[in-house]
Amino acid sequence: SQTIHQWPATLVQPVGSPLSLECTVEGTSNPNLYWYRQAAGRGLQLLFYSVGIGQISSEVPQNLSASRPQDRQFILSSKKLLLSDSGFYLCAWSVFDSYGYTFGSGTRLTVV
Amino acid sequence: AQSVTQLDSQVPVFEEAPVELRCNYSSSVSVYLFWYVQYPNQGLQLLLKYLSGSTLVESINGFEAEFNKSQTSFHLRKPSVHISDTAEYFCAVRGGGSYIPTFGRGTSLIVHP
Numbered sequence: 671s672q673t674i675h676q677w678p679a680t681l682v683q684p685v686g687s688p689l690s691l692e693c694t695v696e697g698t699s700n701p702n703l704y705w706y707r708q709a710a711g712r713g714l715q716l717l718f719y720s721v722g723i724g725q726i727s728s729e730v731p732q733n734l735s736a737s738r739p740q741d742r743q744f745i746l747s748s749k750k751l752l753l754s755d756s757g758f759y760l761c762a763w764s765v766f767d768s769y770g771y772t773f774g775s776g777t778r779l780t781v782v
Numbered sequence: 783a784q785s786v787t788q789l790d791s792q793v794p795v796f797e798e799a800p801v802e803l804r805c806n807y808s809s810s811v812s813v814y815l816f817w818y819v820q821y822p823n824q825g826l827q828l829l830l831k832y833l834s835g836s837t838l839v840e841s842i843n844g845f846e847a848e849f850n851k852s853q854t855s856f857h858l859r860k861p862s863v864h865i866s867d868t869a870e871y872f873c874a875v876r877g878g879g880s881y882i883p884t885f886g887r888g889t890s891l892i893v894h895p
Contacts, residue, residue, distance in 0.1 A: 676825075695857035703883055712889035713870065716825075760825055762883060769814050769833055771883070 672697035676761045676774030683781055689748040690735075691777050693761030696742065701763040703744040704771070705736055708758040720744060756781045784809055784875050786815065788886035796894050797865055803858040803889045805873030815856040816874040816883060817847055826872060843867075867895045 676693045680711050683689060695701050705717040716729045718736035733752050743762060761774040762767045783843040785808040796800045807813065814833050830841040837849040847858045856873060870890050876883040 714885040716882065719882060734827075762825075769832055769876070770816055770828045771818075771826070773818075773827070775825045776823070778823065 672772065674761065674763055674772055676775045676777060678723070678777060679775065680778045683779065684749050685753055685781055686750045689746070689751055689779070691759055691761075691779075693744045693746075693774055694742055695744075695763045698742070698763070700741060701765055704762040704764075705744065705746050706760040706761060706762065710778075714760070715730070718746070731755060751781045753781050755779065762776040770778060784813075784884040786873055786875050786884050786886040788871075788873055788889045790889050792847065792889065792890045792892065792894045794894060795863055798862050800861050800864050801859065802870050803869075803873075803891065805856045805858065805886060807854050807856070807873075807875040807884075809875075809877060811877060812840070814876040814883075815847070815849060816876070817841075817845070817856070817858050818872045818874060818885075819868040820872065820888075822869075825856050829858075829871070862891050863891070865893050865895060867891060 672705050675698045703720045706714045707717055708714050718726055718728055720726050720738045723738055753759055756779055759777045763772040764771045787806045789804045803840045816831045817829040819829045820826045830839045830847055832839050840846045845858055845860045847856055849856055870888045872888045873886040874883040
């Protein structure tokens with residue numbers, strides 16, 4: 671069966687520290703992968719998406735970057751966190767003909 | 783570009799009462815429509831989807847949504863809610879040819895005993 675793993679579940683990091691969030695998918699090949707950020711009362715903001723290894727599209731300019739080193743691995747990074755990077759980060763995957771997304775369980779990031 | 787409007791940010795309701803969560807989208811061209819549910823501190827789960835065919839779609843836990851092309855709406859309904867239905871609900875729209883949906887801001891359904 672198809673599953674998506676996202677970790678860690680919660681993270682508290684000081685301002686200026688680096689960040690690495692990882693997402694892996696099992697049970698499917700060549701998925702489209704996505705990183706979303708969710709802030710309270712502001713819905714879901716698409717940060718990055720990837721249609722293949724090494725192919726990253728950024729939706730908004732920001733302090734974050736993404737990489738896809740393997741077909742089913744998607745990483746969200748930052749070299750220096752800002753307070754405004756706090757939020758709930760969600761990874762998701764889809765294949766075109768399934769029409770819907772499958773989301774990971776999310777990472778609650780608090781930058782202090 | 784598509785836009786999705788969820789008219790209510792919060793909907794409080796008593797247990798066993800009916801509920802409707804409203805969703806309107808901007809375009810009348812071919813679209814795929816989704817409702818997702820998010821329980822506290824969890825990811826989103828697909829609740830139901832409309833791709834084609836019957837305009838009324840149902841989920842396994844009693845929710846249903848009706849695609850209304852003329853009103854560009856996809857409202858979510860349940861005839862009798864439970865405490866366990868308390869969650870955030872997101873409407874999403876994907877235009878034909880695009881694999882990236884546009885999400886609404888979400889509606890918080892709060893079911894009181």
